Amino acid sequence: TIALQHGAHGVGRRRDAAMEKWRAYGLGQFVHWGLYSIPAGEWNGKQYNGAAEWIKSWKEVPATTYDSLMYQFNPTKFNAESWAATAKQMGVKYVTITTKHHDGFCLWPSKYTNFTVANSPYKKDIIGPLVKAYDRRGIDVILYFSIMDWHNPDWRYDIKTREDSVAFDRFKQFTRNQLLELLTLYPAAKGLWFDGTWDKSWVKQAAFADSLEKEMRAMRPGLIIGSRFRADEYGKRHFDSNGNMMGDYEQGWERKIPEKITDVHGNDWDCVMTVPENQWGYSKIWKGHIKTTDELLEMLAKCVSLDGNFVLNFGPKPDGTLRTEELDLAKGIGAWMDTNSEAIYNGEYAGLVKQDWGYYVKKTGTNKIYMLVFNVPVSGALNVVLPSRTAISKVYDLGGPGLSYVPEEIGTSTYFIHLKQQTFKRPFVLVLETADNSKNSGAQYQKAK
Ligand SMILES: COc1ccc([C@H]2[C@H](O)[C@H](O)[C@H](C)N2C)cc1
Numbered sequence: 001t002i003a004l005q006h007g008a009h010g011v012g013r014r015r016d017a018a019m020e021k022w023r024a025y026g027l028g029q030f031v032h033w034g035l036y037s038i039p040a041g042e043w044n045g046k047q048y049n050g051a052a053e054w055i056k057s058w059k060e061v062p063a064t065t066y067d068s069l070m071y072q073f074n075p076t077k078f079n080a081e082s083w084a085a086t087a088k089q090m091g092v093k094y095v096t097i098t099t100k101h102h103d104g105f106c107l108w109p110s111k112y113t114n115f116t117v118a119n120s121p122y123k124k125d126i127i128g129p130l131v132k133a134y135d136r137r138g139i140d141v142i143l144y145f146s147i148m149d150w151h152n153p154d155w156r157y158d159i160k161t162r163e164d165s166v167a168f169d170r171f172k173q174f175t176r177n178q179l180l181e182l183l184t185l186y187p188a189a190k191g192l193w194f195d196g197t198w199d200k201s202w203v204k205q206a207a208f209a210d211s212l213e214k215e216m217r218a219m220r221p222g223l224i225i226g227s228r229f230r231a232d233e234y235g236k237r238h239f240d241s242n243g244n245m246m247g248d249y250e251q252g253w254e255r256k257i258p259e260k261i262t263d264v265h266g267n268d269w270d271c272v273m274t275v276p277e278n279q280w281g282y283s284k285i286w287k288g289h290i291k292t293t294d295e296l297l298e299m300l301a302k303c304v305s306l307d308g309n310f311v312l313n314f315g316p317k318p319d320g321t322l323r324t325e326e327l328d329l330a331k332g333i334g335a336w337m338d339t340n341s342e343a344i345y346n347g348e349y350a351g352l353v354k355q356d357w358g359y360y361v362k363k364t365g366t367n368k369i370y371m372l373v374f375n376v377p378v379s380g381a382l383n384v385v386l387p388s389r390t391a392i393s394k395v396y397d398l399g400g401p402g403l404s405y406v407p408e409e410i411g412t413s414t415y416f417i418h419l420k421q422q423t424f425k426r427p428f429v430l431v432l433e434t435a436d437n438s439k440n441s442g443a444q445y446q447k448a449k
Pocket residue numbers: 032051053054195196254272280
């Protein structure tokens with residue numbers, strides 16, 4: 001191994017209560033809201049073909065004109081309680097909210113810049129009411145913060161000259177000030193989701209970022225910070241020069257999901273996902289494929305079955321209301337979660353052979369295994385292969401009270417569960433209770449005929 005001062009500071013999963021709670025979330029919500037929500041991907045009648053929250057980077061958009069959008073920010077219909085109520089009904093256990101995106105506009109009244117809600121017609125703090133509304137419903141709040149700040153004149157993409165270095169030192173102090181300010185103003189926040197950390201200027205700040213991370217953790221014991229915040233002294237990000245993950249969970253899964261358990265290297269992780277192909281902030285026109293409730297439920301199931309959390313993005317409108325398509329998805333996901341959330345919360349990788357019908361989730365600390373079924377075979381028979389010397393002792397359907405199955409044993413710890421009906425309109429969950437049958441514990445199952 002390589003001697004590192006600023007690489008990973010621990011190997012393997014955090015075992016403290018705060019991280020165990022994070023590990024158990026299963027389902028989260030991302031909220032991208034800011035000045036970019038006003039143009040919503042359009043400028044002078046032309047469609048920006050990137051992600052709406054990146055419109056300031058479009059050459060057709062003069063930075064000063066974009067920044068004057070601050071004087072239009074007045075979300076008269078914003079109601080933190082209704083956003084939190086929607087999230088509660090959807091069944092999310094945590095929410096990640098943009099405090100400052102790359103454009104540099106702050107949704108809280110920061111005293112380190114004028115580019116904040118305080119100087120907009122709206123005037124009021126947005127973050128405080130959101131933290132309160134979500135937190136009091138038992139939904140933990142994570143604060144999204146972009147290191148890259150296109151508004152701050154001291155931001156640099158790289159540090160080439162003495163002047164760059166002097167300016168970026170000012171920028172580093174500004175960044176530290178804002179982060180300590182956020183932790184001080186919003187003590188209920190459980191973590192920070194960093195972004196905008198890929199440029200050379202920041203990648204060169206291994207020592208500064210490491211000491212800042214230590215300072216924030218000391219200030220807020222239990223604070224959860226992902227792998228995207230800092231680089232090690234050789235410029236390695238997410239995983240240090242020895243291949244160890246930096247931070248408490250892997251943040252690389254943006255709009256993509258791991259295929260198999262070895263892809264996650266035994267770490268905690270979350271997948272952040274957009275409803276359209278690639279739009280985080282509100283975009284008037286959603287081009288391309290828009291994901292349906294069932295597609296999103298399958299992504300959720302896949303993430304939880306591979307030891308991760310699934311975080312679905314919402315891009316509220318400039319008036320502060322949520323768009324209809326997102327409200328409909330929240331309702332659809334919530335309805336499914338009302339029946340099946342016990343297969344999502346406190347779930348982990350079950351260690352069983354993956355089958356085509358869907359995903360296994362094991363309830364942490366128990367021998368209860370859930371079968372989240374998305375693809376019913378034409379045979380109607382779901383194949384289950386358990387570790388040897390393990391037997392199925394009981395199978396029942398979470399959705400159909402009293403709907404239980406007697407599996408057919410077709411080999412050592414190998415079964416078919418013959419479904420009783422052929423057509424299913426929605427994904428459903430079967431609960432497997434297993435027992436050790438090394439002493440042939442007489443588990444209730446049919447002998448193969
Ligand atoms: C360089 O490509 C990028 C960089 C940052 C992003 C940002 C998005 O704006 C959104 O905030 C997402 C979570 N983040 C990775 C997306 C693509």
